Amino acid sequence: MTENAVKVRELGEQGLIAMIHRLQAQPPLGTIGIGDDAAYVPAPAGGGWLVTSDMLVEGIHFRFDWTDPEQLGDRAVAVNMSDIAAMGGVPRVALTSISIPGDYDSSRVEAIYRGVARALDRYHAVLVGGDTVGGVERLVLDVTVLGEPGPAGPIARRGARPGDRLVVTGRLGAAYAGYRLLEAGHRWPGTSSWERSVLRAQLSPEARVACGQLLAPLAHALTDVSDGLQPELQELTRFGGIGARIYADRLxxxxxxxxxxxxxxxxxxxxALFGGEDYELLAAVPPSRVGEAQRRVAAEGFVLTEIGEITDQPGIRLVRGEEEVKLDAGGFDHFRLEWAGLAAPRP
Amino acid sequence: MTENAVKVRELGEQGLIAMIHRLQAQPPLGTIGIGDDAAYVPAPAGGGWLVTSDMLVEGIHFRFDWTDPEQLGDRAVAVNMSDIAAMGGVPRVALTSISIPGDYDSSRVEAIYRGVARALDRYHAVLVGGDTVGGVERLVLDVTVLGEPGPAGPIARRGARPGDRLVVTGRLGAAYAGYRLLEAGHRWPGTSSWERSVLRAQLSPEARVACGQLLAPLAHALTDVSDGLQPELQELTRFGGIGARIYADRLxxxxxxxxxxxxxxxxxxxxALFGGEDYELLAAVPPSRVGEAQRRVAAEGFVLTEIGEITDQPGIRLVRGEEEVKLDAGGFDHFRLEWAGLAAPRP
Incomplete structure (x- = not known):
């Protein structure tokens, strides 16, 4: 190691992912690999697999004075289900790898796994394996979910075309609102309905699995909004010389x-633009299909809001009143925020 | 939390797995879930998926003064490949979730992922996704591998019948020998061929994927020897009122x-009996097929040794010279050994 060695903190999450990607072999044709919400692996017999992993680390993604352990188990499953939802997929099974401080009460772990079971039941999936390790300072919970693509096949994050309308399920900014309330000393379940509503968005998110299956056949591109709207729009428009225009008053x-x-x-x-962790779905849909998409999602009890369109010009633009501004990158990077307490997304 | 609360450390790894298992829903018929080397999930379209996760934690499973980071990446893949091998499966893709201290040199992470790529190439698999998290004290690397069952379908750990011969690939005790040398101050690559040989077994294990595919159609039961021979024999004979007799001079x-x-x-x-981490394969094979199994494995360049047989009497017995002794449980439990430095298996 030299004195000029680059530290992981300086490289950042995106730099690290790029480095990992560069070192690995190209997957076979038809595979969706690193860079989408979930991976898709075609199977010789037909069908194929969707698979995704998300790791939650104590002190980075959650704190036990903010969340109850059952909520944590539920959330660890839900954030993975959101990746399956973003491929239009059908969840089937999950694995959990957990490392646990030895001095934690076993009742805490029991509650986490009650939450895991509750969430898996909600998404019609079951736990089939994993790993357990003791003797660490922080609880680490890595969940892997496997699913199958819907009848129309997997839908990628990229594929949007100029003129497509951008639509989003549910609401934006609520999970970050919950995070900020927790930081300000509010605690679940709060004392008012608005407090409870945003705390739930942060602590017990729900993946839009049914909406994903309904949107996939209609959309050119689909993703979840786990990293914030602006960063997700950047990913959605990363290739093909396209961009996006969104309208502040429609969010x-x-x-x-x-x-x-x-x-x-x-x-x-x-x-709403940079908060992240909303776990809503964002789709690029041809104009002629927006009505159908809204009807389908409404039948599931959710609102699908048209927030803008794909443009033939790179960059993300926000129309606010009379002015149109370019939105710079924001979002969430664990590596740089790591020692600033809970490294949640921040504007 | 009450004063009498049971701590995770006291519950131990087996107690924890039993608790997790108890809280979860039963998987659908035909699924192989918690308790085997890898899970098997049948697919409606035919075929189905094998999937397994293993988490390596710095200070528990490895130390950077003992292993170089490329070896670590290779090993993290190999231990998962061994679980696919133990189902007679064909590896296809992998995911890695990694959490990394922010002050680590990025070159260390680069070397880990060179090791991941090298191992995946060896097992004809590719990396398709995962997660990265910063800001922790120890490096945690959780690898998930997906594969497909071989032509004869997946083979479970249970299914052995009285009279079956017990056969094992390669050698036993070498990985633990390597661990003990590291503990005694020896370092890779050592100064003699015997030292290098056992250090390699500990630091760079190889999964017996080809052997697993060859043994699966001949065996009644198959597992890897990751937790030590005696514990694996206990798992192999856990149900059906059966036991095992092995011969010391044949190991x-x-x-x-x-x-x-x-x-x-x-x-x-x-x-050899309790050391663990050998990642060899242990099979229960009908006597008439032992010769064929040995020929097949020999064609891959490995020796398949007959070490004993399945009995119609529960318990594991060791024949040593003139005497036959009952072998009590030993093996590896992270939760109890956690603060004793590197919690490797010990006799």
């Missing part, structure tokens, strides 16, 4: 999120 | 392992 920011932002004296628009 | 303990044991003044038989 679905609900009353609870506005209340939380007002309480903290912040602009909820920032939260 | 394949090679010259390098004997040299290491002599150097440290220990009995290499203990290492």
């Amino acid at each position: 679905p920011v609900d009353r609870a999120t506005r209340k939380a932002a007002a309480r903290l004296g912040e602009d909820p628009l920032d939260w | 394949p303990v090679d010259r390098a392992t004997r040299k290491a044991a002599a150097r440290l003044g220990e009995d290499p038989l203990d290492w």
